[in-house]
Amino acid sequence: MDIFAKGIRLVNRMQKILERSLRKFAGPLYRLLQRHSGQRLIKRYANPEDRFSQIYETNHWDEIESVSGPGSTLEETEPLRQKLRELLSEIEASSLLDLPCGDFHWMQHVDLAGINYIGGDLVSKLVDFNQEKHAREGVDFRKIDLVNDTLPLVDIILCRDCLVHLSFADVQSAFVNITRSNAKWLLTTDFPDVTRNYDIVTGQWRPINLMLPPFNLPAPTQIIAENCLEIEFKDKNLSLWSVEELKS
Numbered sequence: 152m153d154i155f156a157k158g159i160r161l162v163n164r165m166q167k168i169l170e171r172s173l174r175k176f177a178g179p180l181y182r183l184l185q186r187h188s189g190q191r192l193i194k195r196y197a198n199p200e201d202r203f204s205q206i207y208e209t210n211h212w213d214e215i216e217s218v219s220g221p222g223s224t225l226e227e228t229e230p231l232r233q234k235l236r237e238l239l240s241e242i243e244a245s246s247l248l249d250l251p252c253g254d255f256h257w258m259q260h261v262d263l264a265g266i267n268y269i270g271g272d273l274v275s276k277l278v279d280f281n282q283e284k285h286a287r288e289g290v291d292f293r294k295i296d297l298v299n300d301t302l303p304l305v306d307i308i309l310c311r312d313c314l315v316h317l318s319f320a321d322v323q324s325a326f327v328n329i330t331r332s333n334a335k336w337l338l339t340t341d342f343p344d345v346t347r348n349y350d351i352v353t354g355q356w357r358p359i360n361l362m363l364p365p366f367n368l369p370a371p372t373q374i375i376a377e378n379c380l381e382i383e384f385k386d387k388n389l390s391l392w393s394v395e396e397l398k399s
Contacts, residue, residue: 199321200296202354203251204274218277219253222312227380228257231389234375236262238391239307242336246305250297251313255281263290269303271295298324302332310339311389315358319350319365326366326397337392341371344386358384369396 196202217223239247245267249258252270254277270285270292272278281292295302297313298321308329314322329337342358348365351357361368371390379387 196354199298199353200273203316204276206354208276217254217256219256220312221381222379223253223257225257225260227377228260230378231375232257232261235309235389238338238373238375239266242307242391244306244336246307248295248303248305248308248334250295250302250308250310252281252292253277255285255292259285267305269293269305271297271302273297298328300328302328302334304332305334307336307338308332308334308394309389310337312340314361315340316354316356317351318353319348321353322359322366330394330397332394334394337394337397338375338389339392341374341388341390342384342386343388343390358387361390368392 196205216225221227245265246269247263247266248269248271250271251274252258252272255270258268258270266289268290270278270281270290272281272292272294273296275294278292278294286292293303297310298317302308310325314325317325339361340359341361343360343362345358345360345363348359348363349357359366362370369392371388371392373391375389375391377387377389379385
């Protein structure tokens with residue numbers, strides 16, 4: 152069984168290396184293959200909840216430290232954790248919706264003193280795990296669908312590594328839903344060096360630049376440079392927008 156598991160892990164790693172190479176050196180071919188894989192994803196998993204549950208249950212990212220993927224390791228989030236606390240203090244936020252919260256691996260190391268934290272996720276098993284292990288006064292976990300559910304009222308919504316997994320239509324629906332929540336701020340992942348956005352099936356992944364079509368957001372009020380350890384994504388930021396700017 153161990154040999155089989157190691158073999159599967161090796162195949163997954165080789166596949167990711169191949170995907171990275173195609174994305175960098177053969178963009179049109181990569182996007183063609185991604186469209187085909189998106190159609191297979193739809194046929195196999197009818198709805199986004201099933202797709203993201205499969206990612207969690209199979210540890211799709213093959214990351215030992217966190218099932219949320221390599222972007223959620225403590226090394227990868229080291230500069231982010233301090234800067235996030237500073238930003239929350241600067242905008243005088245007292246409540247935060249972290250959606251999706253994933254396995255809460257890195258966020259548990261952020262200073263949340265004075266913050267009413269709600270971790271939301273579409274994957275029921277993740278929510279149950281977090282609620283059992285991490286819930287305490289001021290820290291709560293709920294099953295929440297960013298696109299379709301009524302969102303709790305908070306000062307700021309954090310959508311890290313979220314919109315990059317959504318189709319254009321679902322991103323736009325998420326923006327509408329966020330504006331309905333009456334939150335003040337949205338802090339979300341953005342790749343400003345991207346020169347063109349491409350659509351995907353929800354559950355896949357690609358970097359997006361929210362200042363380009365079809366989103367056309369203005370320049371963010373503030374950014375947190377994540378200093379991503381993957382050179383290909385060195386422009387990865389958490390960018391802050393007033394929710395009012397999503398309405399225009």
